[in-house]
Amino acid sequence: MIDTFRSSVSFRSVELDPVERRLRGAVNVEDLRRIAKRRLPRGVFDYIDGAADDERSLANNSDAFAHYSFRPNVLRDVSDIDVSTTLLGRRIQMPLVLAPTGYTRLTHSAGELSVARAAARAGVPYSLSTMGTRTIEEVAEVCDGPKWFQVYTWKDRGLVKELVERSAAAGYEALWLTVDTAVLGSRERDTRRGFTVPPQIGPGTIVDGIVHPAWTWDFIRSEPIDFANVRHVPSTVDRSNMGRGAYVMQNFDQRLSWTDVEWLQSIWDGPIVLKGIQTVDDAERAVAVGVQGIGLSNHGGRQLDDAPAPIDLVEPVAQAVQGRAAIICDGGVRRGSDIVKAIALGADACSIGRPYLYGAGAAGERGVDHVLDFFRNGLRRTMALCGRTRIADLDRTLVERR
Numbered sequence: 001m002i003d004t005f006r007s008s009v010s011f012r013s014v015e016l017d018p019v020e021r022r023l024r025g026a027v028n029v030e031d032l033r034r035i036a037k038r039r040l041p042r043g044v045f046d047y048i049d050g051a052a053d054d055e056r057s058l059a060n061n062s063d064a065f066a067h068y069s070f071r072p073n074v075l076r077d078v079s080d081i082d083v084s085t086t087l088l089g090r091r092i093q094m095p096l097v098l099a100p101t102g103y104t105r106l107t108h109s110a111g112e113l114s115v116a117r118a119a120a121r122a123g124v125p126y127s128l129s130t131m132g133t134r135t136i137e138e139v140a141e142v143c144d145g146p147k148w149f150q151v152y153t154w155k156d157r158g159l160v161k162e163l164v165e166r167s168a169a170a171g172y173e174a175l176w177l178t179v180d181t182a183v184l185g186s187r188e189r190d191t192r193r194g195f196t197v198p199p200q201i202g203p204g205t206i207v208d209g210i211v212h213p214a215w216t217w218d219f220i221r222s223e224p225i226d227f228a229n230v231r232h233v234p235s236t237v238d239r240s241n242m243g244r245g246a247y248v249m250q251n252f253d254q255r256l257s258w259t260d261v262e263w264l265q266s267i268w269d270g271p272i273v274l275k276g277i278q279t280v281d282d283a284e285r286a287v288a289v290g291v292q293g294i295g296l297s298n299h300g301g302r303q304l305d306d307a308p309a310p311i312d313l314v315e316p317v318a319q320a321v322q323g324r325a326a327i328i329c330d331g332g333v334r335r336g337s338d339i340v341k342a343i344a345l346g347a348d349a350c351s352i353g354r355p356y357l358y359g360a361g362a363a364g365e366r367g368v369d370h371v372l373d374f375f376r377n378g379l380r381r382t383m384a385l386c387g388r389t390r391i392a393d394l395d396r397t398l399v400e401r402r
């Protein structure tokens with residue numbers, strides 16, 4: 001009997017490392033989201049997870065991928081799959097970019113540095129947000145992979161120019177110019193909870209912190225959080241972080257227009273990607289002004305509700321642009337198969353925000369590695385099941401709209 005038992009089962013080794021144990025059970029982005037929800041204070045989780053108004057853009061960004069199905073080919077040799085590609089003239093290990101997220105360190109004390117290190121290990125670009133909690137230089141020190149910087153255009157153009165020059169000096173290769181934030185979207189979860197960036201402490205926050213001790217312990221032992229790149233800006237509000245945050249938020253330039261894109265081109269030699277393009281005519285205009293990249297994005301649903309899902313824009317924009325600019329599909333990408341669909345429809349790469357924040361919130365730097373492994377494995381597996389071995393083989397014949 002013992003022999004029969006021995007021959008039919010084997011014992012799984014007991015995992016002593018709690019982080020590994022946690023990650024073992026997380027087989028997709030949604031699992032990591034659930035773990036992050038358990039571990040993070042509710043205000044922090046909602047800051048990451050939430051979106052504008054009724055959050056229909058957020059839901060639709062992901063749901064829209066299900067409108068496309070594959071036309072897989074079989075009996076092709078798929079023993080040698082290569083998911084590397086070229087984006088903006090640079091070889092990268094898969095067509096994925098880590099999108100900029102402000103206040104990344106709220107998820108985990110290692111924040112931007114851990115995400116940048118994980119991106120470098122995976123050979124994909126890391127994007128630092130202007131609203132990041134680590135400086136341009138600090139990130140460059142730990143990340144020898146491709147780095148992009150994201151700029152908001154403020155009324156204070158001197159400050160923008162300074163950040164652009166610092167990015168160039170620190171070896172950043174491309175700029176995202178975010179163009180969908182003339183005003184901030186109404187993130188109702190944040191308003192309801194009284195959540196601000198940086199957080200203000202009230203009785204609710206204290207209780208939230210007490211019932212999430214692992215996060216709170218990590219947070220209180222780490223260096224104070226601030227908007228690291230604008231630390232030196234004299235605030236008109238007050239001299240605290242909060243004041244600087246408010247200053248930066250209030251100084252988004254609502255007069256931002258196409259001539260400002262030309263201004264940015266005049267102070268930056270490398271590629272510029274416009275982040276937040278949501279129509280074919282704006283994509284055509286972007287090509288006409290000579291930017292190198294089009295970020296099809298609605299800010300992960302955090303700005304305008306009922307905005308078009310980026311994946312639905314890929315094909316019409318690719319047809320209009322005809323290869324004159326790289327197309328990045330940003331928003332709702334949750335699986336490697338989503339990347340395959342976007343590339344087949346005409347994108348050059350996808351970018352992700354929340355998935356790596358959930359990874360960091362669930363398990364710090366290792367959680368981000370886990371997310372990147374998950375996307376790479378899903379990409380490879382989908383390509384194998386579709387009979388494709390190279391990113392260049394992912395063409396329009398591979399997907400159809402249901």
Ligand SMILES: Cc1cc2nc3c(=O)[nH]c(=O)nc-3n(C[C@H](O)[C@H](O)[C@H](O)COP(=O)(O)O)c2cc1C
Binds near residue numbers: 099102301351
């Ligand atoms: C918590 C959070 C903070 C963000 N901060 C910024 C930012 O500072 N600048 C920016 O251009 N986009 C920002 N974004 C938008 C992301 O760059 C990206 O467009 C979006 O997350 C993509 O959607 P996804 O989360 O479904 O992947 C943020 C998104 C999240 C979730």
